[in-house]
Amino acid sequence: MSYFVYRALTPGINRIRLIHLQPRVVDNPCTTSAAEPTPDAPGLRVACDISHVSLEQPPPYFALSYTWGDTSQTCPILVGGIPFNVTKSLEIALVHLTPKDVPLTLWIDALCIDQNDEVEKTEQVQQMHHIYSKATSVITWLGPASENSDAAMLWIQRYGFLSHSFGIGTKPELQLRTLLESMESNPDKLSDQGLKTFLQDISIQLSSRHATNDGDNGSVAVALYQLFTRTYWSRVWVVQELAYGKDVQFVCGNMVVSEEMIHHALRLLRNFSHYERIKSGQNPQAINSAIASSTLDVRNPVNILKIRRARGPFPLIYLLRTLRTFQATDPRDRIFALLSFATDAAALGVKPDYQKSPKDVYLETTKSLIGAFYFDILSFCGVDHHIGGLPSWVPDFTCMSQRIPLQQRAMNRKTSPITTVLQPGFNASGNDRQTHAPYTLSQTSSTSLLLPATFVAEVTRAGTVWDRNAFGKWFQDLRAFQDTISPVCKGGNLKAVWRTAVADQEIRQGDQKPRLSELELDRVDDLLGDRDLTAADENTFLSLGLGDYVYQLQDVAHGRRPFLTSKGHIGIGPSEMAVGDFLYILMGSQVPHIVRSEAHGMVKLIGECYAHGIMDGEAMEDDLPIDMVNIC
Structure with a gap:
């Protein structure tokens, strides 16, 4: 059986391919389209032709936004009368979109880009925002109809x-x-x-x-x-595809909205x-x-x-944080799919290059963000990595933790371009050090990061990892630390516990993420007081009228555990932390971090944490020494 072979696009003149989906022979969504069956391809349900056009003055066309689906499940369609394998998901979409009378002109990434040509793919991906913005409409294919x-x-x-x-x-x-x-x-x-x-x-x-x-x-x-x-709503490419479309129609089965x-x-x-x-x-x-x-x-x-x-564009760090749970078939696309509408992609020096490995893409992107003082990228770092060889300070964007970062980036729509600000406004490393933290890659390793940092204390106790079914145990572990809290924790030991449990913040209010107010803190203290919370669950808090507090608690506690340090700080940190780890403040970061000692004087980054009493630069007022730490 012969298979379709791409004719190369003329380089350097903004050429793209379009497909022309042929009408079906019979007015039945399950029959073949107008192309006649061939000995090589009997009874295929979809047929199309393909053409090369200039993106400067293209003919009218529709751009398809869809989910690739399982790449191991493929079936052939006819392209120019020759079989071409596509995913089953795309074939089903094309069957539903096959017109009754005249051909339908479409741009579809899986067909219009030679997916086996890394150079072409790199060039075409950089044009995708133009491709979607010049389309007559974006057809958003949510999938075939289901029961409901x-x-x-x-x-x-x-x-x-x-x-x-x-x-x-x-x-x-x-x-x-x-x-x-x-x-x-x-x-x-x-x-x-x-x-x-x-x-x-x-x-x-x-x-x-x-x-x-x-x-x-x-x-x-x-x-x-x-x-x-x-699945459509978790695919990272759809954000760009919808962001640039002049008109967007959502299609599910035969329904359109x-x-x-x-x-x-x-x-x-x-x-x-x-x-x-x-x-x-x-x-x-x-x-x-x-x-x-x-x-x-x-x-x-x-x-x-x-x-x-x-109508962006937006800083890359905002897109990475907002879309952190979105997925892509190619792990490099977790970055590349965002670059066309990232305000600072050029300034950061990050651009699509499919000749680079996922490890190198993630490493270089993180290095660029830290170099621009976006230290909140470290919020996504954790011990677990699916992509081998990543250092602990580089997030693996293919397996982002379900743990919600301690801060969120709120959009300021009044500025142009749109800017963002971290909320709530923590400032652990202090005002005078916030934006001038030098960093360099270690000379002994291409993946080690040297950062100025302050050692605060050692972790001496670690509580239970959050489990919704062991709600009371987690809370009691945190409360058990109250008798050893340092005097630095102002406002009373029990109130320090209530603040720590929710990382000193309230439920988001629109684009605002405020710190826990004194009024709300007093209310929580009055209602919980010395109440035994060993057997407490969500309904315990709801019955007391603490709905907002318990929802914030569940958000921030997920994937975290309480801890106590050698200097009496209580806090909540990543579930992977353990007794013997260290509490550090990395200069330039707004929140403290937990690190673990490794061989040859290096440390591994375990994750960000909330440590009560040092979130607003208090530790820096003690003139603690600042040393260079080598994070591997």
Whole structure:
């Protein structure tokens, strides 16, 4: 059997390939397209032709945004009458998109780029933002229809439209939470019967009170959850593809909805989830929080649409942090897929190069970010690496920890280009050292990093690793350290425990991530006090009206354990830390870090930590010596 062979693109003149998907012979989505079967390829379902065009003045075309799927599961299609293997996922998409009458012109990465030519791939990837921005429309293929997908798409179309029509979220008095609280406390206050019906409908359809623990497959909430957790929403390339498209249409099976309707529906889901979380703190019987947290988690789609609508570009560090859980088939694409809309990619000297190994791409990217004083890239470092040979100070972007970083980068949309700021505003290394921390790669090794740092203390006790089913044990371990807390921990030992448990921060409020207020701290202290928390669970806190506090606790405690140092600091650090590790402040970093002694005077970076009493530069006021540490 002969197979399709690419004709090389003319180099240096912005040429791209387009495919022309041929109409099907019979009006049936499961039949072959117009190309006649050949002895080499009997009964193939998809046929297309391919052409070379100038990107400067291309003909009208659509760009496809989709999930590659399992690359080991392939099937042939016809390209120019010759068989060509594509993933099963792409073949299914092309079957659904096959036109009835005239050819459909498309740009599809798997077909329009020679994936076996690393030089061409590097050149074409650098053009992808132009390719998507010049397309007539971006077709977003979410996948074939499933049991509940039509119901989810219809809900998005209907309630996205109604949300837009009623102006939900456009004014303070039209915020969803305000409207729902008003309807619950005084339904007669809402004079608009249509709006009242709308609020009643979404309350019934989305509320976890109307879902069941056995995963009621007929519920709207479950249908939406299944749609918004499809693999598509975790693929890193789709962010760029949607960010640059002039127009975006979302397709699932035979259903189509606009980006605008997806946007309004996602706002409803996100804000309703927040409303239920607030209610759970007031009335724990009103919500099954396990169902609510899983059913209405739409963070990935929200982040994708937020980046698209903000119209960037953005600092690379913001994109890496915001999209840290997204995946790519090629591990190098965890970086390369972000570069076209990273404000500082050129200044950092990071550009796509498929002739480099994943290890070298990750190493050079991290080195460039640290050189630009983005020390928060170290938040993603951990002991586990899937890619061999990475030093401990370089994140493995293929296996990012589910542990949430202690700080988040908030977007400042008022600046151009968009800037970001770390929140909450910790400053462990002190103001006068924040932006002038020299670094160099060690002369003894191409992968060792020399950084100025201050030794604070040794870890003498380490508590239980967070486990939602052992909630009370984790808290009691932390509380057991209170009698040995250093006097540096101002405000009382027990209050230091309450602050440490949530890394001294509150639930995000819009783009803000505030430190734990004195008012909230006093409330927590009054309600918990000397209460025995050994058998405590989530409902213990909810029943006391501490919904926000317990949700922040669960966020920050995941993947972490309490610890105590030789100087009486309490804190929470990475689950991989152990007694005998050391607490250091790396100059330029806003948070402290745990390191482990290695051979030849080197240390291994274990991860960032919260250490109460030194998060605002207090340790630097003690004139502790600053030495160069060699991190391997």
